[in-house]
Amino acid sequence: MQHQSYPENLIIDQELQKLYLFAGLNESQFALIKKNMRHIRLEDGEYLFKHGQRAERFFMLKQGHIKLLRTSYEGEEKVFEIISPGQTFAEAIMFMPESTYPVTAQSINHTLLVSFENKVFMSILKDSSDTCFRLMFQMSKRLRMWINEIDHLTLQNATYRLVNYLLYQVPDNYPQKSFEINFLIPKHVVASRLSIKPETLSRILHCLNKKGLITVKGRIILIHDTNELRLYSHSEVIPCECS
Numbered sequence: 001m002q003h004q005s006y007p008e009n010l011i012i013d014q015e016l017q018k019l020y021l022f023a024g025l026n027e028s029q030f031a032l033i034k035k036n037m038r039h040i041r042l043e044d045g046e047y048l049f050k051h052g053q054r055a056e057r058f059f060m061l062k063q064g065h066i067k068l069l070r071t072s073y074e075g076e077e078k079v080f081e082i083i084s085p086g087q088t089f090a091e092a093i094m095f096m097p098e099s100t101y102p103v104t105a106q107s108i109n110h111t112l113l114v115s116f117e118n119k120v121f122m123s124i125l126k127d128s129s130d131t132c133f134r135l136m137f138q139m140s141k142r143l144r145m146w147i148n149e150i151d152h153l154t155l156q157n158a159t160y161r162l163v164n165y166l167l168y169q170v171p172d173n174y175p176q177k178s179f180e181i182n183f184l185i186p187k188h189v190v191a192s193r194l195s196i197k198p199e200t201l202s203r204i205l206h207c208l209n210k211k212g213l214i215t216v217k218g219r220i221i222l223i224h225d226t227n228e229l230r231l232y233s234h235s236e237v238i239p240c241e242c243s
Contacts, residue, residue: 001042019060019088021121024134029124036117042107049090055099057115058091064111065185068103069192079192082108082185092139094118108185158196162204163233165194166214170226181221 013030016022022033039062042048048059051070066083080103083089093099099118125132170179183190191201205221208214213229215222223229 001040001046001048016060020139021088021091021135024131025124026131029128029131032120032124033116036120038115040113040115042111042113044107044109046107046111048105048107048113049101051101051104053101055090055093055101056118058088058094058118058121059105059116060088060114061085062112062114065108066105066111066113067108067185067189067193068105070103077192079189082189082193091121094122108189158194158200159204159207160233161194161196162201163208163229165190166221166223167226167230167233170223174226177225177227179223179226181223183219183221 013034016034017025017030022030025033038057040048040059042064048066049055061083063085066089067079068081068083068089069077069079071077081089083105090101090105093101125135166181169181187201188198191198194201196204205214205216208229209216213224213232215224
């Protein structure tokens with residue numbers, strides 16, 4: 001793992017200000033955040049932090065992917081989240097009484113991150129109640145998103161979860177019907193994230209391929225018609241052979 005001060009020409013202010021954490025900061029607060037940020041480069045499979053380690057920083061992913069996981073006593077890996085570029089993570093831990101990471105963060109591929117110091121951000125919040133309330137509003141919206149995610153994982157079948165995961169990769173307001181997904185993330189990691197077995201994921205992909213909704217070629221998945229796939233995911237009954 002490589003740490004160093006982040007050169008200003010590698011990240012623009014507008015990119016940081018889009019983050020919900022920093023959207024409500026004034027000019028001096030934002031300058032303090034930038035002064036203490038660092039970038040980190042990880043090789044494929046390298047750990048950013050491990051479960052139980054003291055949490056002193058939170059992160060924004062610039063390139064690559066990070067998986068957040070826990071390992072059971074039997075050695076089985078459960079992936080709770082896959083972090084994609086532009087996302088922040090580990091920020092909520094600074095508000096916990098015991099600031100330790102509750103999960104392990106591991107790079108899936110070559111990864112570039114920006115890290116921020118917890119104590120600097122906390123000092124900003126302590127000095128400004130207005131900033132605190134703006135942050136609470138943004139965090140409440142994210143909490144609602146997580147509740148919806150829990151619903152998807154617990155109340156819907158495996159096909160529904162996988163189809164919606166594929167549709168999540170399609171950018172908002174994408175103008176074309178078809179969309180090609182290049183899976184940089186190993187399929188067994190995606191399966192763990194969706195709480196299904198790898199063989200079940202393969203079976204569902206084969207089923208969707210057979211129905212003409214997608215075409216699978218190795219790591220490439222082509223959605224032929226995003227609207228048709230979206231309608232399929234919202235149909236009341238999804239055929240049991242795809243479950």
